Amino acid sequence: xxxxxxxxxxxxxxxxxxxxxxxxxxxxxxxxxxxxxxxxxxxxxxxxxxxxxxxxxxxxxxxxxxxxxxxxxxxxxxxxxxxxxxxxxxxxxxxxxxxxxxxxxxxxxxxxxxxxxxxxxxxxxxxxxxxxxxxxxxxxxxxxxxxxxxxxxxxxxxxxxxxxxxxxxxxxxxxxxxxxxxxxxxxxxxxxxxxxxxxxxxxxxxxxxxxxxxxxxxxxxxxxxxxxxxxxxxxxxxxxxxxxxxxxxxxxxxxxxxxxxxxxxxxxxxxxxxxxxxxxxxxxxxxxxxxxxxxxxxxxxxxx
Ligand SMILES: NC(=O)c1ccc[n+]([C@@H]2O[C@H](COP(=O)([O-])OP(=O)(O)OC[C@H]3O[C@@H](n4cnc5c(N)ncnc54)[C@H](OP(=O)(O)O)[C@@H]3O)[C@@H](O)[C@H]2O)c1
Numbered sequence: 001x002x003x004x005x006x007x008x009x010x011x012x013x014x015x016x017x018x019x020x021x022x023x024x025x026x027x028x029x030x031x032x033x034x035x036x037x038x039x040x041x042x043x044x045x046x047x048x049x050x051x052x053x054x055x056x057x058x059x060x061x062x063x064x065x066x067x068x069x070x071x072x073x074x075x076x077x078x079x080x081x082x083x084x085x086x087x088x089x090x091x092x093x094x095x096x097x098x099x100x101x102x103x104x105x106x107x108x109x110x111x112x113x114x115x116x117x118x119x120x121x122x123x124x125x126x127x128x129x130x131x132x133x134x135x136x137x138x139x140x141x142x143x144x145x146x147x148x149x150x151x152x153x154x155x156x157x158x159x160x161x162x163x164x165x166x167x168x169x170x171x172x173x174x175x176x177x178x179x180x181x182x183x184x185x186x187x188x189x190x191x192x193x194x195x196x197x198x199x200x201x202x203x204x205x206x207x208x209x210x211x212x213x214x215x216x217x218x219x220x221x222x223x224x225x226x227x228x229x230x231x232x233x234x235x236x237x238x239x240x241x242x243x244x245x246x247x248x249x250x251x252x253x254x255x256x257x258x259x260x261x262x263x264x265x266x267x268x269x270x271x272x273x274x275x276x277x278x279x280x281x282x283x284x285x286x287x288x289x290x291x292x293x294x295x296x297x298x299x300x301x302x303x304x
Contacts, residue, residue, distance in 0.1 A: 002171070010279040015039045016088050017278070018150055021098035023051030023234030026181060026270060027145050028058070030095060033271030034278065035059035043084050043091075046098065052296040071098050071144035072148040077151040079283070090158035095280050096145040101234050103129050105194040114124055125287070126195070134196045141200035145180050146207060152178075174283030175219040179274075180208050182224045184293050186292075188300050193238075193283035201226075205289055212287035221286040225276060228293025229254070230265035237265070261294030 017034055021027035022044025033056070043065045044052045052066030065087065069080035084091070108117040108125050117125075156176040161171050167252045183195070186201030210222035215222065231239055231247035244253055248264035256262050273292055277281050291297060 003104045008110070009281040010275050011037070012275060012278045013038045015278060016041045016043075016090060017093045017095065018043045018084060018152060019095040020045045020069070020144075022046055022055055023048050023066075024055075024229060026227065026233060027095070027097045028055045029270050030097070030220055030274045031055050032059050032266075033063055033274055034206075035061045035063045036271075037275060039063050041065055041088055042065050043133055045071070045080055046211075048178075050298065065263075071096075071148050074147060074151075079155055081151045081155070084152075084157060088155070089163055091152055091155035091176070092159045093179065094149065094156060095181070095274075096148045096154045097179075099139060099141045099181060099183075099200075099234075100146075101110050102194055102196050103133050105129050105134070105196060106191050108152060117188060125192045137194070138198035138200050141197070142144055142203045142207065146203060149178055149180075149211060155222050157218065159277045169282065172283075174280050175221055177221040177223065177277070177282075178211065179277060180222070180224050182208065182226045182289060184226045184291060184300075186226065186260055186296050187297060208289060210290050213225050216286070221287055223287070224289040224291070225273065225277075226289050226291045227265055227270070228291070228296040229259060230270065235264075257299055259294045259296045260299055263294060265294065267294060 012034060015034070017029050019042060022031045023046040025187055027044065033249060034042050038061065040063065042063050042085060044055050046052050047068065047070050052068070056064040056066055067080050067083050070076040077179050085289050095240050107122050109187055110116050111191050113142050156178070159176040163175070166172050182204040183201040184206040188198060191198060205226065207225055208222050212222035229235060229238060239248055242254060243256045247266070249266040253263045269292055273290060277285060
């Protein structure tokens with residue numbers, strides 16, 4: 001009979017993890033959660049060194065190692081890979097989490113009497129966003145995630161080579177895994193913020209599926225997480241727009257027709273999800289997109 005105690009099921013002890021965007025928001029929460037549960041090393045990647053160091057300062061078990069990296073540059077990714085490879089023989093889990101919202105790209109609102117804005121007003125609004133800014137969102141969220149995965153493949157393969165030979169009747173250790181942070185925006189057709197952001201997250205979700213299929217033969221698993229609304233630098237304008245002055249994690253923070261849970265996602269919500277996925281109990285999960293949104297997708301109109 002297996003030992004089904006939570007401390008064993010969800011153990012991430014001694015894992016080596018790389019997280020992009022680890023200097024803020026969701027990436028920082030995931031780094032802190034892994035550090036608090038005795039991973040061996042968490043390399044946090046991002047452009048701002050001071051932010052990465054601050055994540056380290058908030059992680060009492062000293063497993064967090066900052067590595068400056070711009071995921072839109074192959075040279076920078078290669079340099080970060082070499083820095084990580086000089087400090088570990090393998091990476092059990094890569095979390096490609098960096099992302100940007102980019103400029104708002106939404107239709108002007110209808111008039112008070114419900115009259116739609118004219119098409120030329122819609123055109124003026126949307127056409128005013130420079131093409132480069134649209135492309136930049138795709139570049140960071142999709143292209144950057146893709147090249148991050150490619151950069152770290154050898155260290156993920158090295159993690160698989162360390163696995164013990166299978167023994168009959170004994171649960172094998174999980175294979176190496178990549179988690180990519182997508183968003184529920186990737187399922188939503190109505191544009192709350194930006195055409196580019198939603199399109200990029202839809203592409204990110206599909207990228208997870210394609211990678212899971214094409215790397216299955218190499219025993220590398222790919223999963224995605226699709227958060228709804230979690231307080232972060234990126235989401236700050238949504239919270240302040242709703243008149244919320246904190247992280248909005250208590251019931252009643254948001255209207256039920258926006259988020260059925262009536263609150264934003266918490267550090268605990270995300271930490272629990274990532275510990276499960278990173279642990280042996282998550283070892284049978286592959287090619288999945290895990291939605292963590294308090295039920296928001298269930299009430300947003302026009303989803304796939
Ligand atoms: N918060 C939410 O409600 C929510 C919901 C759904 C999905 N998400 C997704 O969650 C992920 C994290 O976002 P967040 O909410 O935590 O916002 P955030 O605090 O703004 O984090 C974004 C991170 O991405 C990094 N980044 C941006 N451009 C980069 C680049 N070129 N190279 C390397 N790193 C880069 C940033 O670090 P540097 O600036 O230091 O490079 C930053 O740490 C994103 O993919 C986002 O789309 C968030």
